[in-house]
Amino acid sequence: MxxxxxVQAKEGxxxxxxxxxxxxxxxETVVRAPRPGYLVRFLPEGSLVRSGQVVAELKPPPSMEKNRESINLPSPTPGFVCYHPDGWEDVLVPxxxxxxxxxxxxxxxxxxxGDHSQVSGAGEPVFKIIDNLSEPYLVIKLDKVGKDDLSRGDAVELQWSGGSGKGKIVGTKAVGEILLVVAEVLQAQPGLPDDRLLNLKVIKQECEGIIIPAEALVQHEHSTGVFTYSPLGFRFLKVDVRGRLGDRVAVTGIDPGLxxxxxxxxxxxxQKDI
Known part of the structure; x- marks a missing residue:
């Protein structure tokens, strides 16, 4: 030879x-206490509620129990209950x-x-409702990723502890060796966690085909293709390049195993010497 x-051609x-x-x-919609008191939760964290459904009760503080009644706190919108408002609800909006x-x-x-079960003053947040009908977005920080590795419009798979989903990149910004990516979450099984900060993997799938090294491609007789080798010698085969990622390409037009x-x-x- x-x-x-x-190398052996393989599907992938x-x-x-x-x-x-x-x-x-x-x-997200934050529900605030109309007066001081302490919160009694009727529903567990993550419950799906309808608009107007009572989520919790605000009892008066011990010093006012004789003069004031408890107040029911209904959900202003449909969605998931979260008892941990973080103060970013009006800022971090898709x-x-x-x-x-x-x-x-x-x-x-x-x-x-913090713990919102004790309310010291009127207007303090006690719980929030997460909209279950609109798609959440993620702002993702990736280290040592090339600015051209991920682009607007790319479809990606998202994986985090306990769940995964599909996403679409809607924007990117390179800052030194850091790539900031904004992705719309199109599917999530199960849903994203209540905590706003999470670790995750972003997986970009280019395409399927026969995976070979990019250096194997050659222009021959006005066509793009590869040379194969067998005991009978070399043979040129045309290929269609479906995608490229780093030093690998996905092609069609050849069989696996060659x-x-x-x-x-x-x-x-x-061939020239023959």
Missing amino acids: SAAKT NLAASYSGQAIILRN ERWSRLDLAGLFKNFKGDV EIVVNPWVATRI
């Missing part, structure tokens, strides 16, 4: 995986992502939330 080097798909942190943007300081968001964000020459100049030279 002279100096020719080969081109996919790249990136790990990072994400902050969730959702449409429709406003383009106005956010994406680079400064992770520096300024604090995901700590020995593909990865230094095709050797085959070209031998």
Whole structure:
């Protein structure tokens, strides 16, 4: 086989995986206490409620129990109950992502939330309702990712602890070696966690086909293709390139199992000498 080097053609798909942190943007409605007191929860965290359904009861503080009655707190909208408002509900909204300081968001964000069962004053948040009918967005911070690795319009798979989903990239911003990505979450099984900050993987699947090294491609007789090798010698086969990711390409037009020459100049030279 002279100096020719080969690899076996295999079926597969081109996919790249990136790990990072994400902050969730959702449409959320905060319910605030009309007066001091302490909260009695009627429903567990994550319950799906209809508009007007009573979620909790605000009892008066002990010093006022004789003079005031308890107040029922209904849900203002349908959605999921969350008893941990974090103060970002009016800022981290999907429709406003383009106005956010994406680079400064992770520096300024604090995901700590306190216990809202004791209410010291009127207007304090006691729970929120997460809209279950609108798609959430994610602002994702990825380290050491090329600015061209992920682009607007790319379909991606999202994976986090206990769940996964599908997403579509709607915007990117490169800051040094960091790539900030904004993705719309189209499907999530199960839904995203209540905590706004999470670790996740972003998987970009290019396409399916026969996966070979990009260096195996060669222009020969006005066509793009590869050289295969067998005991009968070299043979040129045309291919259609479906996609490229790094140093690999997905092609059609050849069968799996063929020995593909990865230094095709050797085959070209031998054919010229024949």
